[in-house]
Amino acid sequence: MAETANPAHGPSDGETRRDFLLYASSAVGVVGAGLALWPFIHSMNPAADVLALASTEVNLSAIAEGQAITVMWRGKPVFVRHRTEAEIEAARSVNIDQLADPQSDEDRVQQPRWLVMVGVCTHLGCIPLGQKPSDPKGDFGGWFCPCHGSHYDTSGRIRKGPAPLNLPIPEYAFLDDETILIG
Amino acid sequence: MSAASNNKIVKWVDERLPIFTMVQHSAVEYPTPRNLNYWWNFGSLAGFALVIMILTGLFLAMSYTAHTDYAFQSVERIMRDVNYGWLLRYMHANGASMFFIVVFIHIFRGLYYGSYKPPREILWWVGLVIMLLMMATAFMGYVLPWGQMSFWGATVITNLFSAIPVVGEHIVVWLWGGFSVDNPTLNRFFALHFLLPFVILGAVVVHVWALHTVRSNNPLGIDVKSPQDTIPFHPYYTIKDLYGMGVFMMFFAVFLFWYPNALGHPDNYIPADPMVTPAHIVPEWYFLPFYAILRAVPDKLGGVLLMFASIGVLAALPWLDTSKVRSCTFRPIYKWFFWIFVADTFVLGYIGAMPAEEPYVVIGQVATAWYFIHLLIITPLVGWLEKPKPLPESISSPVVKSGAATEAARNAA
Numbered sequence: 088m089a090e091t092a093n094p095a096h097g098p099s100d101g102e103t104r105r106d107f108l109l110y111a112s113s114a115v116g117v118v119g120a121g122l123a124l125w126p127f128i129h130s131m132n133p134a135a136d137v138l139a140l141a142s143t144e145v146n147l148s149a150i151a152e153g154q155a156i157t158v159m160w161r162g163k164p165v166f167v168r169h170r171t172e173a174e175i176e177a178a179r180s181v182n183i184d185q186l187a188d189p190q191s192d193e194d195r196v197q198q199p200r201w202l203v204m205v206g207v208c209t210h211l212g213c214i215p216l217g218q219k220p221s222d223p224k225g226d227f228g229g230w231f232c233p234c235h236g237s238h239y240d241t242s243g244r245i246r247k248g249p250a251p252l253n254l255p256i257p258e259y260a261f262l263d264d265e266t267i268l269i270g
Numbered sequence: 271m272s273a274a275s276n277n278k279i280v281k282w283v284d285e286r287l288p289i290f291t292m293v294q295h296s297a298v299e300y301p302t303p304r305n306l307n308y309w310w311n312f313g314s315l316a317g318f319a320l321v322i323m324i325l326t327g328l329f330l331a332m333s334y335t336a337h338t339d340y341a342f343q344s345v346e347r348i349m350r351d352v353n354y355g356w357l358l359r360y361m362h363a364n365g366a367s368m369f370f371i372v373v374f375i376h377i378f379r380g381l382y383y384g385s386y387k388p389p390r391e392i393l394w395w396v397g398l399v400i401m402l403l404m405m406a407t408a409f410m411g412y413v414l415p416w417g418q419m420s421f422w423g424a425t426v427i428t429n430l431f432s433a434i435p436v437v438g439e440h441i442v443v444w445l446w447g448g449f450s451v452d453n454p455t456l457n458r459f460f461a462l463h464f465l466l467p468f469v470i471l472g473a474v475v476v477h478v479w480a481l482h483t484v485r486s487n488n489p490l491g492i493d494v495k496s497p498q499d500t501i502p503f504h505p506y507y508t509i510k511d512l513y514g515m516g517v518f519m520m521f522f523a524v525f526l527f528w529y530p531n532a533l534g535h536p537d538n539y540i541p542a543d544p545m546v547t548p549a550h551i552v553p554e555w556y557f558l559p560f561y562a563i564l565r566a567v568p569d570k571l572g573g574v575l576l577m578f579a580s581i582g583v584l585a586a587l588p589w590l591d592t593s594k595v596r597s598c599t600f601r602p603i604y605k606w607f608f609w610i611f612v613a614d615t616f617v618l619g620y621i622g623a624m625p626a627e628e629p630y631v632v633i634g635q636v637a638t639a640w641y642f643i644h645l646l647i648i649t650p651l652v653g654w655l656e657k658p659k660p661l662p663e664s665i666s667s668p669v670v671k672s673g674a675a676t677e678a679a680r681n682a683a
Binding site (some may be wrong): 125126127129130132134136145147241 | 325326329332333348350351352353355357358571
C-alpha cells in the first residue's frame with residue numbers, strides 16, 4: 088500500500104478521476120444538447136396565432152328543427168344538429184349494452200335538442216355524410232361514412248362498420264340559449 | 271479492424287461498412303501536429319456554425335412562406351407567434367455573421383501560416399469554393415424576409431450580371447424569371463438557399479478529406495517528420511475544440527441575446543417596396559470589403575471583374591507566394607506585410623459601409639490597389655528577396671530540447 092501514499096498520482100486513482108471527468112463532461116454535454124434541442128422541437132408545436140383560433144362561437148337561432156350545420160373548429164368540421172323529437176327518442180331507446188362503444192345519449196348532449204360533435208369518422212378520418220337532407224344517413228338514420236361504410240345513429244354512436252368509437256364530443260358550453268362556444 | 275471495440279455488433283457492422291474504422295482513423299487516431307495553437311480552432315468552429323445554420327434554417331423553413339405577399343408577414347409571425355421562433359430566427363441571422371467571422375479568421379490563419387502552399391493547394395481551393403458558396407447562400411438568404419434591404423440588395427447584386435457584354439441583360443432576366451425582382455425570384459432564391467448549405471456540407475467533406483490526406487499544417491509550417499511530432503486527435507484536439515466551442519458560444523450569445531439586430535439593418539424591417547429605394551443601401555458587413563472593391567472602379571464591368579478577381583487571385587496564391595518557408599513566424603519581412611494586408615481588408619470593409627463620396631472614394635481606390643499589389647507584387651517579390659529565419663529541425667525538437675534544458679538546470683541546482 089506504500090505506492091498509494093501519494094493518491095493524486097496513483098495509477099488507479101488517476102483512472103477514476105479521469106473517468107469522473109469524462110462522465111461529468113458528457114453529462115453536461117447531453118443535458119446542454121437536450122436543452123438546446125427543446126426550442127427546435129417546440130417550434131413545431133401550435134403557434135400563438137394557431138392557439139388563438141382554437142375556439143369557435145356558433146349561433147344556433149337560425150337552425151330549424153331537423154336541420155344541421157357544419158362549422159369549422161381547429162381545422163375540422165363540427166356537426167351541430169337540431170334534433171327532432173323522433174330522433175331523440177330513437178337515440179334514447181337503444182339498449183346501451185349492445186353498442187360497440189357503450190354510451191348513453193344523455194352523456195353525449197348538454198341539451199337533448201342539440202347534438203354537437205366532431206364530424207370526423209373514428210375509423211380513418213373521413214367526413215361522414217348525413218348533414219344535408221339529400222345525404223345518405225345510414226341504417227340508423229344518423230350519419231354514414233362513404234369511405235369504408237361506418238353507420239352512426241342519431242346520437243352519433245357507431246352502430247355498424249369498421250369504426251371503433253362514437254363520433255367524439257368536443258368541449259363546448261352554452262353561452263346563452265342560442266349561442267355555444269366550442270373549444 | 272482498428273476500432274478499439276470488442277462489441278460484436280460494432281464488429282459485424284464494421285466488417286460490412288467500415289464506418290467505425292473511418293471514425294477511428296479520422297477523428298480519434300488522426301495524427302495531429304502537437305503544436306497547434308488556438309488559431310487552429312476555427313476550422314471545427316466553422317463546421318459547428320454550419321450545423322447551427324442548417325438546423326435553425328430547417329426549422330425556420332417549416333414556418334416560412336416563400337411568396338411576395340406573405341414572406342414578410344411569415345417572418346414576423348415567426349418572431350411573434352411561433353414558439354421560440356424569435357430564437358431560431360436570431361440564431362440564424364446572427365449565426366450567418368458568426369459563420370463568416372469564423373471563416374474569415376480561418377482564412378487569415380491559412381494566409382499567415384502558409385497553409386495554401388504545397389501540398390495543400392487543393393485543400394485551399396476547396397476552402398475558397400466553400401467561401402463562394404457561403405456568399406451565394408448568405409445573399410439569397412438575406413432576400414427571403416422580403417424587407418427593403420432584401421429587395422434592393424437582390425436588385426443590385428443580380429444587376430451585377432448585367433455588366434456582362436452582349437448577354438448580360440438576358441442573364442439578368444433569366445435570374446429574375448421576369449423583368450424585375452419579384453415572386454419568381456423569391457421562389458427560386460428560397461429553393462437555392464435550401465439546397466446550397468448541403469452543397470457546402472459536401473464541399474466540407476471534400477475539404478476534410480483533402481486535409482486528412484495532406485495532414486494539418488502547424489504554426490511552425492514545417493512537415494511532420496516523426497511520430498514524436500504528433501499526438502492523436504482524440505482526446506487532445508477534441509477537448510481543445512470543445513473548449514473553443516464554449517468560448518465561441520459565449521461570443522455568439524452576446525449578440526444573440528443582447529444585440530440581435532446590431533449586425534443587421536433596420537430598413538429590412540420595412541416591407542419590400544419596388545417603388546422606393548432606401549436612401550443608403552449597404553450590404554451585410556461580410557460583403558463590405560468586396561463591395562468597396564466593386565465601387566473602387568468607375569466602370570460597371572471593370573468593378574464587377576475586379577470584385578471577382580479579388581477572390582480569384584487568392585486561388586493563385588500557392589504560386590504567387592515564392593517563399594520556401596510556410597509560416598510567417600520565420601518570415602521577418604512578409605509577416606509585416608501580412609498584417610498590413612489584414613488592416614487593408616478592414617479599411618476596405620469600412621469604406622464599403624461609407625457613402626460613395628470623397629474622401630472615401632480615393633481611400634477605397636488606394637486600399638483596393640494595395641489589395642492587389644500585395645497579392646500580385648509584394649508576395650512574389652518578398653518571397654524571393656527575404657531571408658527567412660532558421661527553421662527548427664522538427665516540430666518536437668524545440669519542446670524536447672527546452673525540456674532537456676530545464677531538466678539539466680534542475681539537476682545543476
